Amino acid sequence: MSDGDQVNTVLRTALEKHYIYKFMKPVIGNGSVFAPVHVWRPRRKILIPSFAPRYVYNFISVFEAHSKIVADQLESKVGRGNIGCFDYLVSYALISICETIFGETSDTQRTLDRTFFNAFSQCLKYIAKRMKKPWLHVDAIYKLSPMYAMQIKYTNIIYQYIDNMIYAKQELLADNDAIGKADERVKTNKSQPPFHSFLELVVKNSKKYNKKGYTHEELREEIIVLAVAGSDTIAVGTSFTMLMLAEHPDVQDKVYKEIQEILGDPDKPLEAKDLIKLTYTTAVIKESLRLYPPVPLITRHCHKDLELPSGLVLPAGCDVVINILGVQRNPDYWGEDANEFKPERFISGDVPPNGFIVFSQGARNCVGQQYAMLSIATVLVTILRRYRLKPATNVRRTKDNQLRLTYQVLIKEVNNFAVQFQRREQ
Numbered sequence: 185m186s187d188g189d190q191v192n193t194v195l196r197t198a199l200e201k202h203y204i205y206k207f208m209k210p211v212i213g214n215g216s217v218f219a220p221v222h223v224w225r226p227r228r229k230i231l232i233p234s235f236a237p238r239y240v241y242n243f244i245s246v247f248e249a250h251s252k253i254v255a256d257q258l259e260s261k262v263g264r265g266n267i268g269c270f271d272y273l274v275s276y277a278l279i280s281i282c283e284t285i286f287g288e289t290s291d292t293q294r295t296l297d298r299t300f301f302n303a304f305s306q307c308l309k310y311i312a313k314r315m316k317k318p319w320l321h322v323d324a325i326y327k328l329s330p331m332y333a334m335q336i337k338y339t340n341i342i343y344q345y346i347d348n349m350i351y352a353k354q355e356l357l358a359d360n361d362a363i364g365k366a367d368e369r370v371k372t373n374k375s376q377p378p379f380h381s382f383l384e385l386v387v388k389n390s391k392k393y394n395k396k397g398y399t400h401e402e403l404r405e406e407i408i409v410l411a412v413a414g415s416d417t418i419a420v421g422t423s424f425t426m427l428m429l430a431e432h433p434d435v436q437d438k439v440y441k442e443i444q445e446i447l448g449d450p451d452k453p454l455e456a457k458d459l460i461k462l463t464y465t466t467a468v469i470k471e472s473l474r475l476y477p478p479v480p481l482i483t484r485h486c487h488k489d490l491e492l493p494s495g496l497v498l499p500a501g502c503d504v505v506i507n508i509l510g511v512q513r514n515p516d517y518w519g520e521d522a523n524e525f526k527p528e529r530f531i532s533g534d535v536p537p538n539g540f541i542v543f544s545q546g547a548r549n550c551v552g553q554q555y556a557m558l559s560i561a562t563v564l565v566t567i568l569r570r571y572r573l574k575p576a577t578n579v580r581r582t583k584d585n586q587l588r589l590t591y592q593v594l595i596k597e598v599n600n601f602a603v604q605f606q607r608r609e610q
């Protein structure tokens with residue numbers, strides 16, 4: 185389905201997800217993103233307050249510190265031809281999400297973070313293979329396959345990592361007062377806002393919701409969801425934006441000018457109030473996410489008949505695949521130039537209602553959208569201040585000269601998002 189108005193009705197009405205997500209269950213259990221509605225609803229209520237702007241704004245210092253590390257790493261890539269920027273951005277995104285989840289991390293910890301994410305990507309690989317082979321949908325058959333044993337092995341690595349991190353913070357998490365006092369400081373001392381990790385916030389909010397709070401297993405599930413939902417998505421979104429900037433030098437010049445004018449001194453720490461003023465840069469990020477939504481397809485299950493605005497009735501029991509990429513390139517909404525990169529659309533107010541759904545819509549939309557936009561903006565600003573992006577040379581494109589994409593639950597560009605880096609004159 186790629187008609188925004190029909191999609192809007194489905195997303196606001198049908199909250200259950202497709203049965204195929206049950207294959208994720210052995211890894212993320214009842215974690216909110218794919219959980220059945222009765223499990224998801226209270227978990228969403230617990231998650232939402234952790235994403236309040238006053239907490240998310242505090243994460244900008246984490247984003248900035250890790251963006252600078254990426255910018256330093258790219259120094260040796262200047263003038264070296266095509267460089268796949270995805271690996272750098274995935275590293276940025278995963279270290280940032282681990283630090284925003286667990287608090288400050290050491291170098292040793294970062295090695296463990298990578299082992300954890302590697303285990304997760306291996307699990308996703310087996311889950312994706314299983315989805316494509318209908319005979320493996322039967323649990324009894326899947327359990328006999330070597331893939332099952334490997335999935336268990338990697339799932340144990342994931343659980344061990346999360347458990348160790350939770351146990352390491354046990355003392356802080358057990359002390360309700362400590363978390364409460366930190367909150368007081370948010371209210372009274374605005375100049376030095378304390379940093380609250382997602383782990384602290386989720387534990388605190390789960391205790392507000394229910395006196396006992398989350399069980400260890402529930403907490404682990406929600407932490408896995410955050411780690412997974414908040415890493416590759418950011419890396420893919422940033423990588424596509426960098427490709428677009430490399431291919432549109434005029435747009436890149438305007439973004440750079442805006443950064444210079446609004447942010448000025450590169451030694452001044454980035455703050456939300458400044459990033460929010462980057463209206464053109466934000467439009468560029470949104471236009472990149474419109475053309476290349478990192479999560480291009482989502483699903484819903486209709487548990488009762490659902491009448492769409494077109495008059496068509498989706499019968500109870502029906503599964504719907506929502507084509508986010510299709511909605512965001514639909515010429516009925518975006519005009520004949522829907523496939524063209526034109527960031528001005530997001531400035532002139534030409535965004536059609538229900539036409540831009542990169543973070544989904546309705547009660548199960550993305551809780552991390554503000555986090556995502558700030559994280560992407562921070563790393564882009566930091567890279568663009570130092571480097572001019574140039575298009576990669578000799579990369580394969582489609583017959584009509586479009587980027588070649590591959591679908592791995594998220595969409596990616598097949599050349600690892602290659603661009604070239606040129607140092608800017610100081």
Ligand code: HEM
Binds near residue numbers: 413415417482543544
């Ligand atoms: C560019 C980056 C991102 C994109 C494109 C994106 C997109 C999405 C989409 C399309 C959904 C809905 C999935 C569905 O309906 O099946 C979703 C859900 C979700 N996202 Fe994001 N996301 C991004 C970043 C993040 C970040 C940074 C976090 C957390 C730090 C996050 C946390 C979540 C969670 C927890 C859900 C499940 C919400 C629920 O079911 O109540 N996302 N995201």
